[in-house]
Amino acid sequence: MPEMTYLEAIRQALWQEMKRDESVFLIGEDIGVYGGAFGLTHGMLDEFGPERVRETPISEATIVATAVGASLLGMRPVAEIMFMDFVLLALDQIANQAAKMRFMFGGRTSVPIVVRMPGGSGTGAASQHSQSLESILMHFPGLKVVNPSTPYDAKGLMLASIRDPNPVCFVEHKALYKTKGDVPEDDYIIPIGVAEVKRAGRDLTVVANNIMVMKTLNVAKRLAQDGIEIEVIDPRTLLPLDIETIINSVVKTGRLLVVHEACQTGGWAGEVIASVVGSPAFDYIDAPVRRLGGRDIPIPYNRGLEKFAVPQEADIENEIRALVGGAL
Amino acid sequence: MAKPKVKENIIQDDFNERVRRLGLSDETLIGLYRTMCTVRHFEYTADRLYAEGKVHGTMHLSAGQEAVAAGTRLALQTDDYLINHHRGHGHFIAKGADVNMMMAEFLGKDTGYNHGRGGSMHIADFQSNNLGANGIVGGGIPQAVGVGLALQMQRRKEICVCIFGDGASNEGVFHEAMNMASLWKLPVLYICENNKYGMSMDVERVVAKLPIAQRAEAYGIPWSTVDGNDVIAVYETMKNAAEHVRAGSGPYFVEAMTYRYFGHSKSDRNLYRPKEEIEDWKQNRDPIMRFTKCLLRSEILGEEQAREVNAQAEQVILKAVEYAEASPDPDISTLMEYVYA
Ligand SMILES: Cc1ncc(C[n+]2csc(CCOP(=O)(O)OP(=O)(O)O)c2C)c(N)n1
Ligand SMILES: [Mg+2]
Numbered sequence: 001m002p003e004m005t006y007l008e009a010i011r012q013a014l015w016q017e018m019k020r021d022e023s024v025f026l027i028g029e030d031i032g033v034y035g036g037a038f039g040l041t042h043g044m045l046d047e048f049g050p051e052r053v054r055e056t057p058i059s060e061a062t063i064v065a066t067a068v069g070a071s072l073l074g075m076r077p078v079a080e081i082m083f084m085d086f087v088l089l090a091l092d093q094i095a096n097q098a099a100k101m102r103f104m105f106g107g108r109t110s111v112p113i114v115v116r117m118p119g120g121s122g123t124g125a126a127s128q129h130s131q132s133l134e135s136i137l138m139h140f141p142g143l144k145v146v147n148p149s150t151p152y153d154a155k156g157l158m159l160a161s162i163r164d165p166n167p168v169c170f171v172e173h174k175a176l177y178k179t180k181g182d183v184p185e186d187d188y189i190i191p192i193g194v195a196e197v198k199r200a201g202r203d204l205t206v207v208a209n210n211i212m213v214m215k216t217l218n219v220a221k222r223l224a225q226d227g228i229e230i231e232v233i234d235p236r237t238l239l240p241l242d243i244e245t246i247i248n249s250v251v252k253t254g255r256l257l258v259v260h261e262a263c264q265t266g267g268w269a270g271e272v273i274a275s276v277v278g279s280p281a282f283d284y285i286d287a288p289v290r291r292l293g294g295r296d297i298p299i300p301y302n303r304g305l306e307k308f309a310v311p312q313e314a315d316i317e318n319e320i321r322a323l324v325g326g327a328l
Numbered sequence: 329m330a331k332p333k334v335k336e337n338i339i340q341d342d343f344n345e346r347v348r349r350l351g352l353s354d355e356t357l358i359g360l361y362r363t364m365c366t367v368r369h370f371e372y373t374a375d376r377l378y379a380e381g382k383v384h385g386t387m388h389l390s391a392g393q394e395a396v397a398a399g400t401r402l403a404l405q406t407d408d409y410l411i412n413h414h415r416g417h418g419h420f421i422a423k424g425a426d427v428n429m430m431m432a433e434f435l436g437k438d439t440g441y442n443h444g445r446g447g448s449m450h451i452a453d454f455q456s457n458n459l460g461a462n463g464i465v466g467g468g469i470p471q472a473v474g475v476g477l478a479l480q481m482q483r484r485k486e487i488c489v490c491i492f493g494d495g496a497s498n499e500g501v502f503h504e505a506m507n508m509a510s511l512w513k514l515p516v517l518y519i520c521e522n523n524k525y526g527m528s529m530d531v532e533r534v535v536a537k538l539p540i541a542q543r544a545e546a547y548g549i550p551w552s553t554v555d556g557n558d559v560i561a562v563y564e565t566m567k568n569a570a571e572h573v574r575a576g577s578g579p580y581f582v583e584a585m586t587y588r589y590f591g592h593s594k595s596d597r598n599l600y601r602p603k604e605e606i607e608d609w610k611q612n613r614d615p616i617m618r619f620t621k622c623l624l625r626s627e628i629l630g631e632e633q634a635r636e637v638n639a640q641a642e643q644v645i646l647k648a649v650e651y652a653e654a655s656p657d658p659d660i661s662t663l664m665e666y667v668y669a
Contacts, residue, residue, distance in 0.1 A: 059504035062470035069474020096464050104450040106442035107666035165669035
């Protein structure tokens, strides 16, 4: 299996799907010769031409609205929001329009669009270019929110997202773009709404998304040397959330920690925890159920400050050690 | 508040010459009249049903604005796409929507266009390329860019007509959309129904430079304004505009000057506009009254026949009410349906 980066895996999915399906097109700012702010669509203009790699003015709301309108006529647009932060300018079209159209119109249409958006901190881009806003997007029934952590998942989830008849927010993490992994050349789908156990373990369940999956796996490796076996679950899709897989894991381990980069207050960890403690897994819980989110501040610019605004491996490790401490 | 009195013969003197030049047959003209009567009966009936406590939600009635809907529709092809706004009953009826299903939706019934999920503000009929109304002011304006783009990419000859109010032209997406539609020469006919008010707000207090249509100039979009209460003038303007759009020359912008009779929505005491102004529009500029006079004077329609067409239109609406009232509510067990495809 060829090794490629997270960014290349997403590009390959877009590329292959545009070859396969004429109704797929890209729309966004600077996605042509520039290749988008992160170079993800690099080379696609040459391959597919300006009609299908549609560069736009800086008009986020109308970029998404254009995708919505075109999808009603059978197109399968993939819109790029340059930084996830800017999705707030397009939120009416995502939340009031795309997410609700099928329902409001009595099931007589659907809105098959994908809105790609790179979120996350770590690049020194400061408060308006570094947020993790996926929790906000989970609050709109009718949307799907997809959030891959590996190159393999990114490709399979992108192919699934484009083929899904519903509007999908495809949340990428900027700091994952250069991470590498094995990715098959073939066409394959990772089903939306299915979590994956990234590492099996008996002592504690950690649910983490995007870059926190990687960090948690690193921590788990270290802890294993001390005989602590962590089970790491990557929901991969936040809406709909595969809570079954998480509950089953907690039944097994009796302990739960949820880790995300998004600000802790109002973050999706609360959703996971509420669902788990309200489930039959409650009877199996042996330790306080905890969450570790980003600090409740805007992301700062300074390298050191930026780093400590979001959970670090040491923070994850400390949380885990505290939770498993006495019982082992 | 003194408004310039519109002379009764505003479309009288040259009426025959105009309809002949436009090639409008008697049958077509009577059809226009019928459409306008149907819309008016729908709106007055909706108001009555509301007063009778039969309506759960809100509504935005277009009585007084019928000529814009009827004249526009006549200038379009059956397959053209429609993106409508909250005050959209007239455009839906003109496009040929089933008034039974509209009325059923209005009453929240399962047999309505949206299975009772949408109500008056969200009626859509995808079978007839009616892509729906919008509860977010201006929400549909940028979506028309997408419809136009799809039509262009699919090399089709239909166009997209996008309806919105004067108030919507102050939303940011209006400007984004005008720019993009013009840049890409999209087949979109933008129609601003200027009924003088956005809710209570007089257009003169919120638009820095009138007419609204001249904003199109800044985006390189050709534009015109039209007396929206003169159905023949609306037709002629929209016909020219639609031809421009269909020829691939890019979008066109029309501002139709009109007036709404009812309050903004279900509750409205008209505190923001003088009673005399409302009366003036009703007595002197009513689109149906003006058109009827023309038809009578040019003997395209007799008094008797006019009454008959109007009565038939009323019957259609009363039947729709019967249909809607006899229809079942959506079953509560279906609450969670239609969220995802
Ligand atoms: C984004 C948004 N802001 C405000 C409203 C409340 N609202 C509904 S209709 C309306 C007035 C719209 O005026 P206009 O566009 O002129 O249309 P009209 O009602 O006059 O036909 C307002 C303020 C809304 N529905 N959506
Ligand atoms: Mg208005």
